[in-house]
Amino acid sequence: MKEIKTVKKFKKYLNGFTLVEILIVVVIVGILAAIAIPTYYSYVKKGYATEAKTQLKSIVQAADMYYSERGEAAPDVETMEAEGFIEINQSVKNKWEFELNLDPTGDGGSCTATSTEEMSGGAGEVVTYDVATGKFTGYGQGTQE
Incomplete structure (x- = not known):
């Protein structure tokens, strides 16, 4: 039982x-x-954009050196690279295309990185650095253009 x-x-x-x-x-x-x-996904985007942000800051610093030595704004990233003001790693160049849009005085403007097909986040993503404000906008920043 x-x-x-x-x-x-x-x-x-x-x-x-x-x-x-x-x-x-x-x-x-x-x-x-x-x-x-x-x-x-927000954290992943920020991670992908970090590489571009780091390079954009380097490009702007190189543009400042270019302006100090030449007395004029750098025409583009390729010129600065060819003249030894900046060196961009090939793996970064494969993932991002950089464009420099500075005022002739070198005080303002922007620098833009656009992703290519090789970037894991996809092509056509844009990160912009505003020289006057020192702020990033676009992909991975919480604000899309």
Whole structure:
């Protein structure tokens, strides 16, 4: 008789989850995913854009040196690279195309990086550095142009 009671108690714990309990778990997981996935993609974009941001800062610093030595704004990134003011790693050049748009005085303007097909985030993504404000806009910055 004692064995029957033990079996009944044990059987009580073998029933498993109800449909309602499973649905509640699915809803909670869905809500967490809806919050986590966009945040994750935001961090991934920021990571991809970091390489461009670093290079844009270097280009602007090289443009300042160019202006100091030549007395005029640098015409483009290729000229600065050819004349030894900056060296851009080939892997960065494969992923990003850089464009320099400075005022003739060298005090304002912008520098832009546009992603190519080789960049993991996709082609056509733009990161812009505003020389006057010192701020980045575009891809991976929370603001898209």
